[in-house]
Amino acid sequence: MQLTQHTDFGLRLLIVLARKDAPVSLPVFSAQQGLSYHHVAKVAQRLVQAGFAISQRGRSGGMALARPAMEIGLGDVVRKLERGMRLADCATCALKADCALSSVLAEALGAFMGVLDRYTLADVAREGVPAFAPWAMLPQTPGCAVTEPS
Amino acid sequence: MQLTQHTDFGLRLLIVLARKDAPVSLPVFSAQQGLSYHHVAKVAQRLVQAGFAISQRGRSGGMALARPAMEIGLGDVVRKLERGMRLADCATCALKADCALSSVLAEALGAFMGVLDRYTLADVAREGVPAFAPWAMLPQTPGCAVTEPS
Numbered sequence: 001m002q003l004t005q006h007t008d009f010g011l012r013l014l015i016v017l018a019r020k021d022a023p024v025s026l027p028v029f030s031a032q033q034g035l036s037y038h039h040v041a042k043v044a045q046r047l048v049q050a051g052f053a054i055s056q057r058g059r060s061g062g063m064a065l066a067r068p069a070m071e072i073g074l075g076d077v078v079r080k081l082e083r084g085m086r087l088a089d090c091a092t093c094a095l096k097a098d099c100a101l102s103s104v105l106a107e108a109l110g111a112f113m114g115v116l117d118r119y120t121l122a123d124v125a126r127e128g129v130p131a132f133a134p135w136a137m138l139p140q141t142p143g144c145a146v147t148e149p150s
Numbered sequence: 151m152q153l154t155q156h157t158d159f160g161l162r163l164l165i166v167l168a169r170k171d172a173p174v175s176l177p178v179f180s181a182q183q184g185l186s187y188h189h190v191a192k193v194a195q196r197l198v199q200a201g202f203a204i205s206q207r208g209r210s211g212g213m214a215l216a217r218p219a220m221e222i223g224l225g226d227v228v229r230k231l232e233r234g235m236r237l238a239d240c241a242t243c244a245l246k247a248d249c250a251l252s253s254v255l256a257e258a259l260g261a262f263m264g265v266l267d268r269y270t271l272a273d274v275a276r277e278g279v280p281a282f283a284p285w286a287m288l289p290q291t292p293g294c295a296v297t298e299p300s
Binding site for chain 1: 265
C-alpha cells in the first residue's frame with residue numbers, strides 16, 4: 001500500500017515550494033530529485049489546477065505556492081493528487097461487494113484521511129525534524145511481509 | 151492509494167474460505183473470480199505460511215481456514231500480505247527525510263491499521279450486507295481526482 005508517485009512527487013514539490021521565498025525552477029527541482037521533468041511538469045500542472053500553486057513565466061519565473069503553507073491542508077492535497085481511493089477492487093470481485101470488507105476499508109481510509117486533515121503543508125515542511133521511518137512503527141512479526149527499505 | 155493485488159486477492163480468498171464448510175478448490179476459486187490461477191496459488195501459499203489457511207491434498211482437498219474466522223484479525227492479514235508499507239518513497243527523495251511528512255504518514259497509517267485491528271475475518275465475511283462504495287465516503291470537490299469506478 002502506498003501513495004501514487006504522482007502524489008509522492010507532488011508532496012515533495014509542495015514542501016520545496018514552502019521552504020523557498022523565490023520561485024522554484026521545475027528543471028532544477030527535477031534534477032535535484034532525480035525525477036523525470038515530464039512527470040514533474042504534469043504534477044505541477046495538477047497543483048496549479050487544484051489551486052495549491054502558481055506558475056510564473058519569465059527569466060526569474062518558476063513555481064510558487066498559491067497561498068501560505070499553513071492554509072494548505074495535507075488531506076486536501078492527497079485527495080486532489082490521488083487518482084483513485086479504491087483500496088480494494090470490489091468492482092471486479094465475484095462477491096459483488098456482498099461482504100463487509102468495503103465498509104471496513106472505508107472506515108480505515110476515513111481514519112487515515114482524518115489524521116492528514118489535522119496537518120497543513122507548513123507542519124510537514126519544517127526542516128530539522130528527526131529523520132523518521134514510518135514502517136518502523138508497524139509491528140514486525142516473524143515472516144511478516146512488511147519490509148524496510150533496502 | 152490502494153492495497154496490492156496480492157492483498158486484495160488474499161482477502162477475497164479468505165472471505166470465501168470463511169463462508170464454506172468444505173475445502174475450496176483453488177482452480178474453481180480462480181475461475182469464479184476471473185483471476186490467474188498462478189497468482190492465486192502464490193497468494194494461497196502466503197496465507198498458509200502466515201498461518202491463516204491450510205492446504206489439504208487429495209480428491210476432496212483444497213484450501214480451508216487454519217482457525218475460526220473470528221480468530222483471524224484483519225490487521226494481521228493486511229500486515230502479512232502487504233509487501234511494503236512505505237506510503238511515500240523517502241529513500242529516493244532528495245529531502246532525505248528531513249521533513250515531517252513521514253511521521254504524519256506514519257500516524258495516518260497507524261490510524262488506518264488501528265481500524266483494521268478492530269475487525270476479524272468473521273466480521274467482513276458476513277453475507278447480505280448492503281453493497282457499499284468506500285469512495286462515496288470521501289468528500290468530493292469539483293476537480294477532485296478521487297474517482298468512482300467505471
